[in-house]
C-alpha cells in the first residue's frame with residue numbers, strides 16, 4: 001500500500017498488543033503486517049472480541065439442557081419454548097461508550113443487542129436493561145443517568161420493542177465507570193433460526209444496512225482498556241445510532257429471512273466488518289475475498305484500515321445462495337437500505353482484502369482464531385468475610401416512630417426508591433402483549449405472539465415469557481461465590497414468583513482489571529458460584545458477555561455479574577403479580 | 593367493516609391496531625405500504641403510531657408528504673373515515689386533515705403510562721359506544737403529544753364540538769394533574785368539522801384485552817364497527 | 822451552492838424546549854438568561870448555480886417540508 | 902443583549918436527521934439536494950451589556966449545556 005508507515009513498537013502498543021502478542025502475530029504472518037492487518041489482529045485479539053482473560057472460566061458454566069437449542073458461541077442463546085417456538089436472547093454491555101457519551105452510548109448498546117437477536121431470525125419481543133451509576137450526589141451522575149435513560153428510550157421506543165424491566169442501582173464505586181447492560185428477548189420458529197457459519201465456496205458475501213463512516217474506530221480496543229485522563233481525547237470515535245434505519249433493517253432482514261435465500265448472517269458489532277467476516281469464515285472453515293472498495297461509504301477518502309475497523313451502526317453481513325442477490329437487493333432497496341456484494345467465499349481459509357484490485361491484506365484465518373492469546377491469569381479468591389456479631393450491630397429503636405424512620409430511610413434510598421421515572425420513559429406496552437409491567441411483579445411477563453390456541457398451543461390460554469435481570473453487587477464484593485450464587489437464585493425466584501418455569505440464563509460479567517489477581521479472583525469466584533447455582537437449579541447459561549477493565553485510575557467497580565433470566569408460563573391467566581389487589585387478604589411469609 | 597392500515601418506514605404500532613381491529617371485527621385489516629398511491633376501497637383508513645421517518649425534522653412531516661397520504665386526503669374529502677393514532681395523529685395534522693399541531697411534551701420526556709380520558713361526545717362514528725362525560729383508562733406513549741393551536745382555532749374547536757377526548761383525573765376532573773404532556777385545554781383527541789377524521793394521542797388499541805391493559809379502548813373499535821358495517 | 826435555512830417558532834407559539842433550556846441555564850448559575858427560543862438550522866448542498874433559481878427552490882422546500890408554516894417561520898441564506 | 906448560538910454536528914459524525922431530510926427532499930422532487938445537515942439554533946435574551954463578558958458567559962453555557970462537545974461544535978453571535 002502507498003504511504004504504509006513502518007510498524008514501530010509504538011504503533012503496536014497503540015493497538016493494545018503486548019510485545020509477546022505481536023511476536024505471535026509475526027509468527028502467524030511470517031512477515032511484518034500491513035496497517036490494516038495489524039488493526040485486524042488488534043481488534044480480534046482485544047479482550048472484548050477474544051475473551052482472552054475470561055474464556056477459561058466461562059467454560060465452567062453449565063450450558064446444556066434438553067430445551068437448549070443453541071448455547072454460548074452464537075450471536076445469542078436459543079431455547080425451545082414449545083409449540084415449535086424458540087426464545088432467543090442475550091445481554092450485552094455498553095459501559096465505556098455510555099460513560100463518554102451517555103445518550104449515544106446507551107442507544108447504540110440497545111441497537112447492538114437487538115441486532116444480535118434479530119440476526120438469528122427472531123422478532124424481538126422485549127428489552128430489559130440493568131444500570132449501575134455512581135453516587136447520586138456526584139454532579140456527573142445526574143447527567144449520566146438522564147442521558148443513558150433517554151438513549152435507551154430513544155432507541156427502543158423508535159424500534160417499537162417494549163422495554164419491560166430492568167434494575168437501577170447507585171454506588172460510588174461506579175462514579176467513573178457506569179454499567180449499561182442491555183438485554184433483548186426475541187421469538188422465532190424453531191425451524192427458522194439463522195446462524196453465522198458461512199458455507200459454499202463461491203457464494204456471495206453481501207453487505208446491508210447503513211453506510212460505513214469513521215465511527216468508533218478503535219471502539220473494541222477502547223472498551224478493553226482502563227480509563228485514564230486522556231480517554232477524553234478518544235471522544236470523536238463515539239458511534240451515533242440511527243434507530244430509524246435499524247427498524248428498517250429489522251423489517252428487511254425478517255422479510256428476506258422468510259425466503260430461503262440466506263445461508264449465514266451476522267451483525268456488525270464491535271470491530272465491525274473485521275469480527276463479523278472472520279467469525280463467519282472461521283465457523284464455516286472457509287476463506288474469503290473482500291473487495292473493500294465496494295463497501296458503501298459515508299465519507300470520502302476512507303481507507304481499508306478504517307473500513308475494516310469502523311463501528312458504524314445498523315449494518316449486517318450475509319452469505320446468500322448463489323443467484324439470489326437480485327431478490328435480496330429488491331427487499332433492501334424497498335426499505336431504502338444499502339445493499340452491496342462485497343466479496344465471496346473461497347476454500348483457502350485466508351482472508352484476502354483488496355482495494356481497487358490491489359491486495360492490501362492477506363491473513364490465514366484459523367491461526368488468528370485458534371492461536372489467539374488465552375490467559376490463565378493469576379487469581380486470589382476473596383476470603384469469606386468474618387461473621388458479624390449481631391450484638392455489635394446497633395439495632396434501630398423499637399418504637400413506632402423508630403419503625404417509621406427506618407421505613408422512610410429505606411424507601412428514600414436511591415436503590416429502593418421507585419424507578420417509575422425511568423420506566424415511564426420506556427414504551428413498555430407496545431405490541432399489546434405486556435401482561436406484567438414494571439413494578440407489577442417480580443419479573444416482567446409478555447405474551448408470546450402466535451402461540452394462541454389456534455397455533456396448536458396445548459395450554460388453555462396465552463403462553464407467556466417471564467424475564468428479569470438481577471445482581472446485588474455488594475454481596476458479590478463481600479464474597480463472590482455467594483454473590484454469584486445469590487444472583488442466579490434471585491433471578492430464578494423472580495421468574496417463579498410470577499408463576500413461570502425458569503428455563504435459562506444470559507449473563508453480563510462486569511469486572512475491573514483482570515490483570516490484578518484479586519479482581520481475577522472476584523471473576524473466578526462469581527463464576528464458581530453461578531455455575532453451582534445454575535447446575536443445582538437446572539438453569540443453563542445460553543449466552544453472555546464480559547466487560548473487563550471497568551476501572552478508573554486504579555479504582556475498580558463493584559464486581560457485577562448481571563444475570564438475565566427467561567422462563568415460560570403456559571397460561572398467562574394463571575400468573576401472579578405483586579400488587580395487593582384487595583383489602584383483607586392474608587400475607588404469608590414462606591421459606592427459611 | 594373493511595379497513596386499511598397505512599405503513600410508513602418507521603411505523604411500529606400497525607400490528608397493535610391490526611390486532612385490535614381483528615379482535616373486534618374478526619377480520620384482518622389490510623396493510624398499505626406508503627409508496628402505494630392507490631389502494632383498495634375500504635370503510636376506514638387507519639394511520640398508526642410509530643416513528644415514521646424516525647420522527648426526524650418534525651413528527652409526521654415526511655410521512656405527510658408521501659403518495660399514499662395524497663390519496664388519503666382525497667378519500668377523506670369524499671367522507672371516508674380516517675383514524676390517526678399517536679404518530680398517525682401527527683401525520684394527519686401535518687397533512688392538514690386536522691387543525692393544530694403536536695409539540696414536544698412540556699416536560700420534554702417520552703411518557704408511557706395509563707392516562708384517563710374524558711369522552712367529550714358520543715355523537716360520532718368513533719365514540720358512539722361511549723357516553724359523553726364517561727371516563728376511560730388507556731395508555732399514552734409519546735414524546736410529542738402536546739397539542740397546540742392558535743386561539744382562533746381553539747375557539748372554533750370548542751364551539752363546533754370538535755374535541756373528542758380530554759385528559760382528566762380518574763374522577764373526570766379536567767385539570768393539570770391528568771395532563772401528561774402539557775396539551776392546550778387537555779386535548780387528547782380532535783375531530784375534523786364533519787367528525788369523519790379523528791386524531792388522538794392515546795392508544796385505545798393497547799386497551800382491548802383484560803389481561804393486557806384492560807378493555808376501555810375497545811369501545812372505540814366496536815363503535816366504528818357498528819357505524820361502518 | 823449551499824443553502825442555510827433557519828426555522829424558528831412564530832411569536833406566540835409556546836416553545837417547551839426553549840423554556841426548559843432557559844430554566845436549566847438559570848439553575849446552572851446563569852441568572853442573566855431570560856427568554857430562550859430554540860429553532861432548527863438546516864444546511865443543504867445544492868447542485869444549482871443560479872442564485873435566483875436556488876432561492877425559489879429552497880423557498881419551495883421550506884413550504885413543502887422544512888417548516889410547518891402553521892407555527893414556524895423560515896429564512897434562507899445562500900452561500901457560495 | 903441577545904445571543905444567537907448555532908450548534909452543529911462535528912464533521913464525520915453521522916447525522917440521521919439530515920440524511921432522512923435529504924432523502925425526503927429528493928423524493929419530493931428536489932433531486933438537486935445533496936448532503937443535508939441539521940443543527941440547532943438557539944436565541945437567548947441576556948441581562949448583560951458588556952460584549953466581552955457576555956461572550957465568555959455564553960461560551961460557558963455552550964460547554965455546560967447547549968452543545969454536546971463530544972459530537973457537536975458551536976458558534977456564538979451577539980446582537981444588540
Ligand SMILES: Nc1ncnc2c1ncn2[C@@H]1O[C@H](COP(=O)(O)OP(=O)(O)O)[C@@H](O)[C@H]1O
Nearest residue numbers: 129131164165166167168419422423438439440
Ligand atoms: N432500568 C430499568 N429499566 C426498566 N425497568 C426498570 C429499570 N430499573 C428498574 N425497573 C423496574 O422497576 C421495578 C422496580 O425495580 P426494583 O426496585 O429493582 O425492584 P425489584 O427488586 O422488585 O425488581 C421493576 O419492575 C423493574 O423491572
